[in-house]
Amino acid sequence: MKYLFFFISTFSFAQQTQFVDFKSVLGKIAINPIEKTVSGDVDYDFDVLKSIDTIKIDAQNMEFSDLKLNGKSINYINTQKQLQIIFSFKKGKNNLTFQYLAKPKQTMYFIGSEANDNIQIWTQGQGRYTSHWFPSFDDVNEKVVFNLNIVCNKEYQVVSNGALKFKSELDGLSVWQYQMQKPMSSYLLMLAIGKFKKNSQKSNSGIPLEMYLEPKDATKFEPTYRDSKRMFDFLEKEIGVKYPWRIYKQVPVRDFLYAGMENTSATLFNTRFVVDSTGFEDRSYTNVNAHELAHQWFGNLVTAESGKHHWLQEGFATYYALLAEKEIYGEDYFYSKLYESAQQLKFASRTDTIPVLNTKASSLTFYQKGAWALFVLHEEIGDKAFKKVVKNYLKKHAFQSVNTQDFFVEIKKVSDYDLDNFSKVWLESTVFNTQQSNSLLLKNKSIQILFEVEKLKKKPLSEKKEFLEKTMKSEVHFSVKEAIVNQLKEDRFREKESLLTLALETKNIPVRQAVVASLNEISESFRTQYETLLEDKSYQTQEITLYNLWNNFPEQRIQYLDKSKTWMGFNDYNLRTLWLTLALSTPNYTVDKVALVKELINYSSINYEANIRQNALEKLLAFKIINDVVLGNLVNATTHHMWQFSKFGRDNIRKLLKNPEMRVSLERIVPDLNQAEQFQLNRLLKE
Known part of the structure; x- marks a missing residue:
């Protein structure tokens, strides 16, 4: 992966x-x-x-x-x-x-x-x-x-x-x-x-x-x-x-x-x-x-002979990972993930002009469309035949390189399935076959209800509210309830409050998290209910909730900060870095702010992993806590081996350079940088 x-x-x-x-x-x-x-x-x-x-x-x-x-x-x-x-x-x-x-x-x-x-x-x-x-x-x-x-x-x-x-x-x-x-x-x-x-x-x-x-x-x-x-x-x-x-x-x-x-x-x-x-x-x-x-089977035991057949590795690994998750989390989860990838593929097919059987295909195509192709094949030829095909294919080509035809040869031995059409539709076309995918997805009851929810998107809330409330109270899979919450984003709070309350009452973490993500402005009448999200066993939920409560209710800020002052979060310290910036941005909060600044800046240094550093730098830049040390740490990010982090560094330096004062500050620290850092910063200064 x-x-x-x-x-x-x-x-x-x-x-x-x-x-x-x-x-x-x-x-x-x-x-x-x-x-x-x-x-x-x-x-x-x-x-x-x-x-x-x-x-x-x-x-x-x-x-x-x-x-x-x-x-x-x-x-x-x-x-x-x-x-x-x-x-x-x-x-x-x-x-x-x-x-x-x-x-x-x-x-x-x-x-x-x-x-x-x-x-x-x-x-x-x-x-x-x-x-x-x-x-x-x-x-x-x-x-x-x-x-x-x-x-x-x-x-x-x-x-x-x-x-x-x-x-x-x-x-x-x-x-x-x-x-x-x-x-x-x-x-x-x-x-x-x-x-x-x-x-x-x-x-x-x-x-x-x-x-x-x-x-x-x-x-x-x-x-x-x-x-x-x-x-x-x-x-x-x-x-x-x-x-x-x-x-x-x-x-x-x-x-x-x-x-x-x-x-x-x-x-x-x-x-x-x-x-x-x-x-x-x-x-x-x-x-x-x-x-x-x-991949120990698909990629390592048998290896695609070239990039054109890369789906034989990533498509298989993606599909079998889904089957493993189905074993753990159940059929509804399995179908919800297939639905999710189908939506991505449908959207991508509008602009993606490269099919699965092409070296230059996107990761989404190799992974998700490759997995969908296998799901279709599995459903069409049946479980017994599919398993026989896979077993024979792996045993015949063990410790060798393979291509798509090697896989097809084994299918032809057990089924008269139209592989020419299958290949044209799923491996050679850039269009995602919505009709066939929907037909397979609708075998699942939760997906049937999800489709009903999606059909109501453009209808006013007053016309669909009763159905949505009934669904929210039901035992349907949580992905359907998430979809309901997401559908309410543009509706007025008063009209959707009862539905959001029902969503919170599900006690389901992803559904409650959807409520957090859907609300930037929180009314006083909803504050007590919203505050319960701080207790959720989810660092992601806690992070968004803490920020939104701090932002919406200035008079309660000290209470929220006291409650969360020992939180660390994931191993990237998402909660700690947020708390530090909020504490530093709350004038009447009695803390040693010099020590807090020092701690936050330290998290942005080379002493920590890139994910911690980026979290800290994001907060420092957003709250304008910038000095020469911060700038030096940001420049160092541009030399990191992780392209995502180095790009983050470059992009943010470009933004800072639009400010004349920041340009002067960056130019001033050049002599203090090592050779690699000087090279990267000088290149950006000359753009």
Whole structure:
């Protein structure tokens, strides 16, 4: 679940895989967190299938030494993008060894510092980027059995692909030996290094399930990993093919680029999903968890041969994640999510001119339309046939690359379903088939009622109020009640007050949250009811409620601030940063405002994760608490590896530069910045 994905299958590599088959590799590597380098010995075994005079290994900006082919020194070319071995290769088995040194500019990320005792090192090779830290293959069709021996400071845990075969310690260092048994694409190679606590379980089929957290988050284990084993057992049974690897690990890492990444046997995910029981209500890891797990079959066991067939990974992972959520949350939830994605796809199809079977398709298309295509197919050919198709498809192409026709071949064996029409409608067309999707959605009773609610959108409230009140009082799924609240946004408060009261009385967090989001202005008559939202077990609800109450009732501000002064919220401190800005903006609130300013500014510094920093910077800028330190922290954001955060920094500096005084302030701090910060700020100053 990356929401960005790049497949590169260059001509040279598509050609090379016909001549050379790399079988296995042992990498003995050392990580230096101070120098931010990775170095070591690499030992590749490969078969030459046809005579060839040059073999290429992708390697970005690396240094090489001591290259030997079958134990003898060999000539090579280092293009800084590839290691090219020049030799008259004949058919047969070969061994290649060499040493390398890399200082990755991307793909391997060094987070934190020794000074703060919070170092983390992790990789993200999705698509074609592992070659920035390990000499490997940007072509997803070259599958290799990877084995790594990793040397690092003994204070840190090391997680990599496969089973941990051995761990030893010497002179303050530890060596972790990880071993794979089956081949995989290079982009699925991973490392995660840091201080973690491990919790182990076993699946019903006996697969070890290892779940990691930082020690400070140890109490959040249950809500973070809730239903993990249940989903594993469900997917293994539903897919019908035994989990293909020997172990499954999950590790949350700070400042991760995406929601999650399904490296073979070891998923990395964003720390925003590390939650307590209250945070679980708004930021559950459940869907991401199921999605990345499904990829262990769809993407890792069988890999799309090119970007054109990317839906075979993301569409399948999205659909099977939904099936796992259906197992946990029920059929109404399942259909409500399908309805939600159908609405997105219908809207997007007005401007999106790229279909599923296209390398340049959007994430929405690959993920959601791909999932819809599978849902349609599942419904049309029936559950028994669909499961047989998936099972046969995975077993036939295990540890290989696949395309859409490979999947279709298995469908034709069990069904005479019109695949030509299916492909044209769901995979080759940019139009979303509303008629067919509605027909399938309407099999669910809650969706039937939701459709009735949606038909009433343009009618005056007086004509539909009775029906809406009856629905709000019913046992219908909460998504329908949310839709009712959202439909009332433009109506006068007096006319909709009774419906909003009913919504609050549901005690359902998403429905009550919809009420919060629908009201900016709160009448005095509704204040007491609205204040109950401060007690909801939802940090998101509490954040919006606190701000709206503070904004609408100035005379009650001190009361609200006293009530919320110990709140922290999610692990991005959403409630704490809001409280600090509100306290600083309340003139008659007796607090040490210098200390509060210092605390808020500190949250915007490099000592914290990007999500905390952005929350703090948003508040500082919105409430105009800006000094040289704040500006420096904002400039530093532009150098961050997370594009969302760096863009946030650039966009806000551009806004500030429109103010002559802010321009002078930004120009003044240039000499105090490091080289990367100076480069980014000078570029913005010249725009």
